[in-house]
Amino acid sequence: MMLDAHLVAAYPPFSLDVRLRVAAGEVVALAGPSGAGKTTALRLVAGLAAPAGGYVLLDGAPLYARPPGRRSVGMVLRDPLLFSHLSVLDNVAFGPRCRGAGTGEARRAATAWLHDVGLGALARARPGELSREQAQRVALARSLAAGPRVLLLDEPLAGVADPARPELRDLLRRHLSCFAGPCVLVTHDPAEAAALADRLVVVENGAIVQDGTPEEVARHPRTRYAARLTTS
Numbered sequence: 001m002m003l004d005a006h007l008v009a010a011y012p013p014f015s016l017d018v019r020l021r022v023a024a025g026e027v028v029a030l031a032g033p034s035g036a037g038k039t040t041a042l043r044l045v046a047g048l049a050a051p052a053g054g055y056v057l058l059d060g061a062p063l064y065a066r067p068p069g070r071r072s073v074g075m076v077l078r079d080p081l082l083f084s085h086l087s088v089l090d091n092v093a094f095g096p097r098c099r100g101a102g103t104g105e106a107r108r109a110a111t112a113w114l115h116d117v118g119l120g121a122l123a124r125a126r127p128g129e130l131s132r133e134q135a136q137r138v139a140l141a142r143s144l145a146a147g148p149r150v151l152l153l154d155e156p157l158a159g160v161a162d163p164a165r166p167e168l169r170d171l172l173r174r175h176l177s178c179f180a181g182p183c184v185l186v187t188h189d190p191a192e193a194a195a196l197a198d199r200l201v202v203v204e205n206g207a208i209v210q211d212g213t214p215e216e217v218a219r220h221p222r223t224r225y226a227a228r229l230t231t232s
């Protein structure tokens with residue numbers, strides 16, 4: 001499963017033009033300063049922003065040609081966006097339900113995913129009772145439970161209190177490294193990018209300024225921002 005995208009956006013005076021190829025099982029971090037266009041790029045991959053050109057292909061087939069419910073794109077955003085009226089279990093079961101699973105089967109799958117993200121004991125809780133870090137774990141479980149072909153994450157550690165961050169980062173690393181499809185992560189946090197990604201794509205002013213493994217970028221950073229990525 002290969003993601004091959006040419007991401008083009010025009011929000012004058014800002015414009016974005018980024019070529020992105022992500023292989024199956026590869027985790028790519030779009031890193032860059034605030035306003036560089038990272039979120040716009042991710043939203044274009046997801047079909048959430050209107051492109052001004054370009055394409056998004058998954059194994060050579062246009063992703064947007066599928067109806068939104070059948071694109072199999074999993075997302076974890078800054079805001080966990082859980083359904084507040086549903087239990088934690090039913091939030092996670094929502095993914096398998098959308099794919100046609102019956103209630104029992106969806107809940108069994110959701111229970112297994114909740115255990116995987118360390119929240120088995122909170123299955124009956126409501127989202128309002130969770131910390132931000134726990135809510136992000138639920139959001140991750142909900143995305144993965146839907147069996148996505150592509151996984152997209154936008155600043156998944158944003159808003160998580162400092163003491164809880166390392167554990168959530170480890171959890172993300174474990175799950176992202178097991179994910180079979182292409183995975184794209186947006187972050188402005190250098191430590192997060194280096195810890196989670198196989199490859200860094202550094203974006204500044206709407207264009208790629210560097211593309212390489214964290215080690216390659218550390219050895220030969222091409223911009224001041226890229227240098228910061230691996231020295232902090």
Ligand SMILES: Nc1ncnc2c1ncn2[C@@H]1O[C@H](COP(=O)(O)OP(=O)(O)OP(=O)(O)O)[C@@H](O)[C@H]1O
Nearest residue numbers: 011014032033034035036037038039040041186188
């Ligand atoms: N829908 C939109 N309409 C107009 N301008 C937009 C729109 N979406 C994004 N932009 C502009 O595109 C530029 C890039 O924004 P984007 O959010 O993609 O950057 P970013 O790298 O993700 O930064 P941050 O980390 O601060 O979110 C900004 O100048 C923003 O104002």
